Amino acid sequence: MTEMMWSLLPWLAFMTATPLVNLWAGLAAGLVVAIMVLGRAIAHKKVRMLEVASIAFFVGLAAAVVVVHPADIGSWGNYAQAGAHGLLTVLVLGSVLIGRPFTAPYARAQAPEAVWLNPRFVAFNRDMSLVWGFALLAGTASLALAGSVNAAPFILRMAVPSGAMLFATWYTRQRATQARTLLPSTV
Numbered sequence: 001m002t003e004m005m006w007s008l009l010p011w012l013a014f015m016t017a018t019p020l021v022n023l024w025a026g027l028a029a030g031l032v033v034a035i036m037v038l039g040r041a042i043a044h045k046k047v048r049m050l051e052v053a054s055i056a057f058f059v060g061l062a063a064a065v066v067v068v069h070p071a072d073i074g075s076w077g078n079y080a081q082a083g084a085h086g087l088l089t090v091l092v093l094g095s096v097l098i099g100r101p102f103t104a105p106y107a108r109a110q111a112p113e114a115v116w117l118n119p120r121f122v123a124f125n126r127d128m129s130l131v132w133g134f135a136l137l138a139g140t141a142s143l144a145l146a147g148s149v150n151a152a153p154f155i156l157r158m159a160v161p162s163g164a165m166l167f168a169t170w171y172t173r174q175r176a177t178q179a180r181t182l183l184p185s186t187v
Helices: 002-020 023-043 049-068 073-097 104-108 119-148 153-182
Strands: none
Touching: 002 023, 002 049, 002 073, 002 104, 002 153, 023 049, 023 073, 049 073, 073 119, 104 119, 119 153
């Protein structure tokens, strides 16, 4: 779980700094943290999808903003949060669709190689990735709504996305503990 949180840190930095300061601060925070997280992952020889996607997203979005040079950077900031959440949603749910749940590399780090192909281990990771995907989807919908209306910014921009992520974190921890208790040799 700790390793997955490391992978999500750039996105959390971006999602926090953007509404508190502006889009440029969010991009800078996200990119700086993404570089640090990628450096850590390289040092540990455990580079995963999210570390690479973080760098690509923040560099890509910054380049797009520079090229387009919008007059209203605030509107871009409003929708960039939903875009970031949306990309994470697509990556996480897409990983399930292609049969490579994004949680699997994190779970493999805590399980013996002999169980990696065990159907229960595979199903556990599919289920956990789906929980994260739907939590991200709830946050994406909330952030998209927040970008289009000026009502309830705290609820739509912070409470719903953060609450969904906290639920996914709690659920993952509960299920992982339960799986270790029921199947100590498999998860």
